Amino acid sequence: IKASDLVDEAFTRINEVDDKVKAFLTLNEDQAKAEARKLDEQALTSDALLAGMPIGLKDNLVTKGLKTTCASRILENYDPIYDATVVEKVRAEQAITIGKLNMDEFAMGSSTENSAYAKTRNPWDTDRVPGGSSGGSAAAVAAGEVLFALGTDTGGSIRQPSAFCGVVGMKPTYGRVSRFGVVAFASSLDQVGPITRTVEDNAYLLEAISGLDAHDSTSANVAVPNYAKALTGEIKGLRVAIPKEYLGEGIDAAVKDQIKAAIRQLEALGAECEEVSLPHSQYAVPAYYIIASSEASANLARFDGVRYGVRADTNDLIEMYKKSRSEGFGDEVKRRIMLGTFALSSGYYDAYYKKAQQARTLIKQDFEKVLENHDIIVGPTTPTPAFKVGELIDDPLTMYANDLLTIPVNLAGVPAISVPCGLADGMPVGLQMIGRPFGEETLYRAAYAYEQ
Ligand code: GLN
Numbered sequence: 001i002k003a004s005d006l007v008d009e010a011f012t013r014i015n016e017v018d019d020k021v022k023a024f025l026t027l028n029e030d031q032a033k034a035e036a037r038k039l040d041e042q043a044l045t046s047d048a049l050l051a052g053m054p055i056g057l058k059d060n061l062v063t064k065g066l067k068t069t070c071a072s073r074i075l076e077n078y079d080p081i082y083d084a085t086v087v088e089k090v091r092a093e094q095a096i097t098i099g100k101l102n103m104d105e106f107a108m109g110s111s112t113e114n115s116a117y118a119k120t121r122n123p124w125d126t127d128r129v130p131g132g133s134s135g136g137s138a139a140a141v142a143a144g145e146v147l148f149a150l151g152t153d154t155g156g157s158i159r160q161p162s163a164f165c166g167v168v169g170m171k172p173t174y175g176r177v178s179r180f181g182v183v184a185f186a187s188s189l190d191q192v193g194p195i196t197r198t199v200e201d202n203a204y205l206l207e208a209i210s211g212l213d214a215h216d217s218t219s220a221n222v223a224v225p226n227y228a229k230a231l232t233g234e235i236k237g238l239r240v241a242i243p244k245e246y247l248g249e250g251i252d253a254a255v256k257d258q259i260k261a262a263i264r265q266l267e268a269l270g271a272e273c274e275e276v277s278l279p280h281s282q283y284a285v286p287a288y289y290i291i292a293s294s295e296a297s298a299n300l301a302r303f304d305g306v307r308y309g310v311r312a313d314t315n316d317l318i319e320m321y322k323k324s325r326s327e328g329f330g331d332e333v334k335r336r337i338m339l340g341t342f343a344l345s346s347g348y349y350d351a352y353y354k355k356a357q358q359a360r361t362l363i364k365q366d367f368e369k370v371l372e373n374h375d376i377i378v379g380p381t382t383p384t385p386a387f388k389v390g391e392l393i394d395d396p397l398t399m400y401a402n403d404l405l406t407i408p409v410n411l412a413g414v415p416a417i418s419v420p421c422g423l424a425d426g427m428p429v430g431l432q433m434i435g436r437p438f439g440e441e442t443l444y445r446a447a448y449a450y451e452q
Helices: 003-021 029-042 085-092 135-142 159-165 199-209 253-268 281-302 317-328 331-344 350-373 396-401 407-412 440-451
Strands: 024-027 054-058 096-101 148-153 168-171 191-196 239-243 272-276 376-380 416-424 427-434
Touching: 003 024, 003 029, 003 054, 003 096, 024 135, 029 096, 054 135, 085 096, 085 199, 096 135, 135 148, 135 159, 135 191, 148 168, 148 199, 159 168, 159 416, 159 427, 168 199, 168 440, 191 199, 199 416, 199 440, 239 253, 239 350, 253 272, 253 376, 253 416, 253 427, 253 440, 281 331, 281 350, 281 396, 281 407, 331 350, 350 376, 350 407, 376 440, 416 440, 427 440
Parallel strands: 054 096, 054 148, 239 272, 239 376
Antiparallel strands: 024 096, 148 191, 168 191, 168 416, 376 427, 416 427
C-alpha cells in the first residue's frame, strides 16, 4: 500500500461525508499529501507502528503551523509554534495528520454542542450527538474518514463519544501519556488516548504515544509494553468485577441487557465474574465538577488577550481583559470558570474543594480495594445511548450526569477502555472495562477476546 493512496482516500471520504458529520474543524490537505509523497519516495519503514496511516487529532493538541482552536473563539487565530509530544510521537511512527477534529470548547461537555464552530453529528443517526468532548474524533473514525484519532479524556471524553459512535476508545492510566502540548482543562485528570475502529489498532496507537517525557513531570517512568502482544484471545481465569452501582438505577434497560449479554460472553470465554460494590460512586459527579472546574479556572487564566489568541480592541488594560474573555469564551466555559473560582475562594475552600478531594480519595480507595482481587472491572460506559441534538443543551445537570460511569475512573487515575457492545434503540452501546494502574495490557487482552 502507498501512503498517498491512504491519504487520498481519507480526503475523498471526508469530501463525501463531512458536510453532514462535521467532524473536522481544519484540514491539513496540502501538507498531508506532500508528506505522503515523501514517505512513498523513501519507502515506508516497516517497523514504524503507524507507517503511512492517516490520523485525525482533537483540536486541543497543539500542532506546529496548524491552527489549534480548542473549538473556542478565543483561540480562533492561534497558530502554535511547536508540536505536542503526542503529535511528535505519532509523526515519528510515520502517521500523517489529516486535520484537527471538533470538540466541546476546551473539552468541557458531553455532546460536542459546546463547540464555537460546528455541531458534529453522530454518523449512525445525524439527529443525534456523537458524544463529547472528543465528538469529532469518535465521529471521524465511525464515519470512516480516518482509522486513527486522538482524543482527550478528563471525565469521559474519549470513552463516552466512543460508546455513542460504536468505536474503541482508551483512557490510559494518568501519567501513561505526556500532556505536553495538550491545552490544559483539569491537569490532575486530563489524559490523551486513542480512538480507533478495532482493539488492535488501538493497541498500536497507544504504544506510539506512551512513555516518559522530560517536558511533563507527571508523565510516568514506566516501560511501554508492546500492547499488541497482549492480544491473545485468551482470558480463561480472568477475574472480572461487576459493580452493582453500574447496573443499578438510572441505567437504561436496553443498555443493561447488552451489558449483561457481554458479561455472559466473557464467562463463556472462561472469565470468572463476580458482583462487587464501589460504594462511593455517587459522590463522583459532584466531586468531579468541583475539582475539574477549580483546575480549569486556574488553567484558563492564561487566556487574557495578551499571551494567546484574540485580543479585544480597546486601550484600557482591564477593559481589554474583560472584553477578550467575555467575547472569547462560550457559556459553558464561563460557567465552569465561575464555579471553580467560587469553590477556590477563601471561606469556601474547605467546604467545597477540600471535601471534593476527600471524596476523590474514597473513590480511589474503592477501586484499589476491588482491583486487589480482580483483574478488571466491567460495566456500561454510559447510562444511555446517544441522545438527540438539542435534547440536553439547556439542562447542564442532566448533561453532567451522562458521565456518571466514566468520571470515577479519572478521579482514581486508572485506565479504562470502551468497546462496542451491540445496539440499544438502534444506537451503539459501549462496554467499559476498567483496569489497574498501568494495566492497559490486560484491558486490551480482555477487549480483544470479547471483540473476536
Ligand atoms: N463531560 C465531562 C465534562 O464536561 C468530561 C469532559 C472531558 O472528559 N473532557 O467535564
